[in-house]
Amino acid sequence: MKDVNFDLNLAIDIGNSTVNIAFFENKDFINSISLQTDQMIKGNFKIEKPKDFNKQIAKVEKAGISSVVPEATNKVIDFIQEQKNIKIYKIEELDYNIKIDYEGLLGEDRMMAILGAFKDYGIKNVVVDIGSALTFSVLDKDKVFRGGMIALGPFNILRSSTQNTSQLENIKLHKPVANIGQNTESSLNSGIYWMIVGAIEKGIETIENEIGYKLGKILTGGGTDLVKDYFIEKNYILDRYLVVKGVNYLLLDNGV
Ligand SMILES: Nc1ncnc2c1ncn2[C@@H]1O[C@H](COP(=O)(O)OP(=O)(O)O)[C@@H](O)[C@H]1O
Ligand SMILES: CC(C)(COP(=O)(O)O)[C@@H](O)C(=O)NCCC(=O)O
Numbered sequence: 234m235k236d237v238n239f240d241l242n243l244a245i246d247i248g249n250s251t252v253n254i255a256f257f258e259n260k261d262f263i264n265s266i267s268l269q270t271d272q273m274i275k276g277n278f279k280i281e282k283p284k285d286f287n288k289q290i291a292k293v294e295k296a297g298i299s300s301v302v303p304e305a306t307n308k309v310i311d312f313i314q315e316q317k318n319i320k321i322y323k324i325e326e327l328d329y330n331i332k333i334d335y336e337g338l339l340g341e342d343r344m345m346a347i348l349g350a351f352k353d354y355g356i357k358n359v360v361v362d363i364g365s366a367l368t369f370s371v372l373d374k375d376k377v378f379r380g381g382m383i384a385l386g387p388f389n390i391l392r393s394s395t396q397n398t399s400q401l402e403n404i405k406l407h408k409p410v411a412n413i414g415q416n417t418e419s420s421l422n423s424g425i426y427w428m429i430v431g432a433i434e435k436g437i438e439t440i441e442n443e444i445g446y447k448l449g450k451i452l453t454g455g456g457t458d459l460v461k462d463y464f465i466e467k468n469y470i471l472d473r474y475l476v477v478k479g480v481n482y483l484l485l486d487n488g489v
């Protein structure tokens with residue numbers, strides 16, 4: 234990697250599967266590391282730090298954290314602060330400049346993904362985050378967060394499929410070679426793949442019908458890779474790191 238000569242921002246996304254720790258130089262994503270959330274909660278983080286991690290941490294001036302796993306938040310903050318003693322802003326400490334039309338709890342990852350989408354792609358978007366859950370979040374024509382859908386992500390579908398059946402075993406999900414599976418593994422793989430692809434297309438179609446206009450379609454989260462070939466052809470935007478991008482924009486906008 235090129236030498237880091239500038240101040241960096243640190244943006245953290247704690248999801249139910251993965252903690253993403255990303256570095257930005259102003260608006261530009263530099264790189265990230267990911268840790269397993271359950272390992273973090275257990276306090277068991279053997280971390281493969283990238284080559285420049287220590288050098289990069291030393292250059293961090295601003296840091297922010299989005300979390301949908303409260304029991305992991307302070308563990309992650311402690312871990313970072315062991316490397317560099319810096320204030321790490323939580324989302325609730327910063328001004329979020331998008332109106333929210335939603336009752337009660339709203340995932341910070343969904344708020345941050347919508348902010349990242351607004352900054353990079355403007356209004357009228359639906360962000361689908363393919364993680365532990367499969368979430369749909371809508372930013373309407375008036376820059377209002379309108380809510381969306383919460384369903385099950387591919388890796389949790391796989392886990393429930395295998396845990397609740399005696400003859401199905403864990404597999405590695407991938408783009409199917411054939412859709413009519415000819416053995417258990419390929420059938421399970423194509424079934425879960427098309428469940429996710431179908432849910433995404435149908436979910437967005439019904440959201441667009443209800444809102445009454447077309448939306449930009451953006452995919453993010455750990456499962457983006459799994460379905461990227463299918464959705465690139467349909468002109469979806471693939472933006473794997475939208476949540477940490479949103480956290481970084483929040484830091485920049487708040488001038489902290
Ligand atoms: N190509 C892939 N194939 C299978 N699993 C993947 C792939 N890429 C990422 N994952 C998995 O993505 C899952 C969830 O995505 P992530 O966005 O990290 O979820 P969350 O936001 O809920 O933490 C993780 O379980 C990770 O192991
Ligand atoms: C829906 C989620 C579980 C998704 O989490 P993830 O799959 O990214 O780990 C998370 O955004 C959350 O806990 N949300 C709170 C409820 C809501 O947004 O309505």
Ligand SMILES: [K+]
Pocket residue numbers: 248342362363364365454476
């Ligand atoms: K996520």
